[in-house]
Amino acid sequence: MSETMPIPLLISLDDYTPVLGEPEVTELRTLASRLQMRTVQMVNSTAMGGGVAEMLNRLVPILQELGLAIRWEVITGGNDFYEITKAFHNALHGGPYTMPPESFDTFLAYNEQNLLRLQMEAEFIVIHDPQPVALIRARRDHSGHWIWRCHIDLSHPNPTVWGFLEPWVNRYDGAIFSSAEFARHLPAPQYLFYPSIDPLSEKNRELEPELVRSTLERFGIDPQRTVLTQISRFDRLKDPLGVVRAFQIVKRYFDCQLVLAGGGASDDPEGEAVLAEVREAVGNDPDVHILNLPPWSATEINALQRGSTVIIQKSLREGFGLTVTEGLWKSKPVVASAVGGIPLQIIHKHTGLLAHSVEGTAYQIRFLLSNPAIAERLGQQGRAYVREHFLITSSAKRYLTLFLHLSGKQ
Amino acid sequence: MKKAEQPFQFKTVSYLMRIANEMATTLAQLKQGLETCSDTSIFNHTFQTLSHHPFLTQGFSNDFAQWVLAACNRPELAEHLASLDIRDYLSLAELRADLKRLVSEYCEQNPQQADQSAFEPFYFYEAIGVEVPLQMEAWTLQEFRDGLGKLSHAAFHFHFIASRLRLQLRTNDFSYWLESCLDLGTLARHVNRIDIYTNTLGSALQRIISLVEKELHS
Numbered sequence: 149m150s151e152t153m154p155i156p157l158l159i160s161l162d163d164y165t166p167v168l169g170e171p172e173v174t175e176l177r178t179l180a181s182r183l184q185m186r187t188v189q190m191v192n193s194t195a196m197g198g199g200v201a202e203m204l205n206r207l208v209p210i211l212q213e214l215g216l217a218i219r220w221e222v223i224t225g226g227n228d229f230y231e232i233t234k235a236f237h238n239a240l241h242g243g244p245y246t247m248p249p250e251s252f253d254t255f256l257a258y259n260e261q262n263l264l265r266l267q268m269e270a271e272f273i274v275i276h277d278p279q280p281v282a283l284i285r286a287r288r289d290h291s292g293h294w295i296w297r298c299h300i301d302l303s304h305p306n307p308t309v310w311g312f313l314e315p316w317v318n319r320y321d322g323a324i325f326s327s328a329e330f331a332r333h334l335p336a337p338q339y340l341f342y343p344s345i346d347p348l349s350e351k352n353r354e355l356e357p358e359l360v361r362s363t364l365e366r367f368g369i370d371p372q373r374t375v376l377t378q379i380s381r382f383d384r385l386k387d388p389l390g391v392v393r394a395f396q397i398v399k400r401y402f403d404c405q406l407v408l409a410g411g412g413a414s415d416d417p418e419g420e421a422v423l424a425e426v427r428e429a430v431g432n433d434p435d436v437h438i439l440n441l442p443p444w445s446a447t448e449i450n451a452l453q454r455g456s457t458v459i460i461q462k463s464l465r466e467g468f469g470l471t472v473t474e475g476l477w478k479s480k481p482v483v484a485s486a487v488g489g490i491p492l493q494i495i496h497k498h499t500g501l502l503a504h505s506v507e508g509t510a511y512q513i514r515f516l517l518s519n520p521a522i523a524e525r526l527g528q529q530g531r532a533y534v535r536e537h538f539l540i541t542s543s544a545k546r547y548l549t550l551f552l553h554l555s556g557k558q
Numbered sequence: 559m560k561k562a563e564q565p566f567q568f569k570t571v572s573y574l575m576r577i578a579n580e581m582a583t584t585l586a587q588l589k590q591g592l593e594t595c596s597d598t599s600i601f602n603h604t605f606q607t608l609s610h611h612p613f614l615t616q617g618f619s620n621d622f623a624q625w626v627l628a629a630c631n632r633p634e635l636a637e638h639l640a641s642l643d644i645r646d647y648l649s650l651a652e653l654r655a656d657l658k659r660l661v662s663e664y665c666e667q668n669p670q671q672a673d674q675s676a677f678e679p680f681y682f683y684e685a686i687g688v689e690v691p692l693q694m695e696a697w698t699l700q701e702f703r704d705g706l707g708k709l710s711h712a713a714f715h716f717h718f719i720a721s722r723l724r725l726q727l728r729t730n731d732f733s734y735w736l737e738s739c740l741d742l743g744t745l746a747r748h749v750n751r752i753d754i755y756t757n758t759l760g761s762a763l764q765r766i767i768s769l770v771e772k773e774l775h776s
Contacts, residue, residue, distance in 0.1 A: 169710075170708070171708055171709055171710035171713070172710050174692070174708070174710070175570050175572070175692075175710045175712065175713065178570065178690050178691075178692055178693070179570075179572055179688070179690055181690075182690065325577065328577045328581070328681035328683065329679070329681070331577050331579075333579055337576055338576065338577040338579070339574055339575060339576055339577065340575035340576070340577055340683060486677075486678070491678060495611075496628060498611075498614060498618075529613055529614065532612075532613040533611070533613070536610075536612060536613075536711070537610075545572055546574065548572070549572040549573070549574050549688050550574055552572075552688045552690075553574055553686055553688055
């Protein structure tokens with residue numbers, strides 16, 4: 149049963165003025181002034197959990213406050229639907245697809261069931277990710293602009309799953325990807341929308357220094373000493389073992405501590421195995437802090453990032469890498485691998501430092517620790533770059549621009 | 559204080575980035591891309607570069623130069639590409655021709671490097687602008703100064719940099735209005751001489767505000 153999400157209105161656009169400056173907020177209002185009461189529907193598959201829901205939870209209220217008549221719809225389905233869509237997700241990232249052929253019919257049946265309850269009548273309809281992609285069936289002639297927003301990397305999709313989805317995607321008026329690298333050749337125009345973070349969210353808002361200090365101390369971390377931090381779930385693709393090896397190199401030259409903080413180890417057998425490997429690699433080094441955090445640890449993650457000297461993201465593969473965005477936003481010097489969406493955020497030697505190996509990561513960290521003035525400049529420029537491109541307000545501006553462009557009202 | 563015959567209408571622009579489905583992984587492919595990409599791609603990777611990195615003053619005169627340096631490690635060609643000043647061009651066709659010429663000459667002189675793979679691909683994007691008037695206009699120099707203080711990076715870039723293509727007069731919206739509507743030719747020339755490549759957008763705007771305030775107090 150699909151549902152329309154109530155729109156939270158706790159934070160207002162004015163709250164972003166200290167972050168963005170008055171001219172940027174005025175510009176948002178000016179763009180929106182031409183879209184007053186124009187109807188928009190955002191459709192995705194989950195109301196809570198996951199990056200898309202987190203983003204819509206802020207984006208939708210902002211667009212509503214700006215005067216658009218926006219609704220957020222969440223499709224629903226049984227466990228079998230979500231098993232199929234999870235298999236789709238993994239397959240679109242290049243993995244095998246082992247579900248039976250009937251799974252495609254089941255997928256379409258759930259989309260059809262949702263259509264019976266949803267009224268897809270808005271002027272601008274944005275369908276997020278593959279789960280609701282077949283809602284395009286509801287499209288009638290001249291019935292609005294249908295856009296497919298793909299948040300995942302489609303550069304190497306499983307051909308069976310993409311072969312099934314592609315005809316549906318091809319019926320849209322346009323598609324949005326997070327990077328050209330993640331896109332496919334499609335008949336309709338494709339647009340670049342970067343993912344974004346909310347600077348006022350619990351994970352990113354400013355924190356009192358005392359809270360930062362006490363949080364670090366609560367985890368046994370000495371805030372007076374150098375802290376290197378990687379925030380990510382315990383997943384081999386995040387290369388936590390590589391981070392430990394880089395730390396061990398850096399430690400030969402600098403007194404420092406390492407924080408590896410993330411979740412995913414308690415409900416994921418592979419995560420548990422990775423965590424065990426990391427613990428074995430660390431041995432009894434008291435300067436390494438492995439924190440397996442529950443999902444409701446936004447404040448703690450915020451404090452750990454703010455209390456860090458250098459943020460690391462040594463992924464072997466990455467989506468967009470929003471943990472990098474978070475670190476940059478906190479004016480921290482970031483050393484990260486040149487994979488996925490990270491090079492879109494880290495312009496080497498301008499907004500952070502890129503590395504391609506354990507040794508390279510260690511070297512860049514040493515360079516930053518030896519040159520604090522450069523580290524500070526990179527941190528400041530990183531924050532400025534995020535402010536310009538990767539905040540939720542930038543996403544709102546892109547949607548407003550897209551709607552104006554599509555409607556030809558300029 | 560003199561009142562202009564025509565007001566300065568402050569506007570802003572917001573750009574959509576369209577994925578152009580063209581990419582280059584070698585200098586030879588960059589040359590090919592420069593021949594076939596759209597004008598909106600040329601605009602995006604040259605005029606818009608300053609807007610994408612408004613806080614930087616080094617290394618980003620255009621995206622092509624930056625890629626040639628960072629991904630191809632060809633500093634000589636990068637310097638040549640970076641030396642192209644968008645203020646010298648009245649059309650994107652002229653700018654495209656010079657970009658093509660520089661890459662072509664380099665590939666001819668260094669054929670062994672033309673097909674070497676870059677560290678990362680260059681993706682062509684197109685910039686699609688949506689212009690919107692701000693609710694601000696200036697009839698006098700004082701109102702003009704007040705308006706300058708309320709401009710976003712995008713609005714400033716629109717009037718001071720992107721306007722050059724629109725006007726086709728080797729000047730910018732501000733200088734054009736100051737000279738043609740307020741007879742302030744000297745101020746207009748000083749504004750037009752501000753170096754957009756060694757200033758950030760913010761510092762360039764501040765320099766204009768300083769020049770205008772100096773004129774107001776003279």
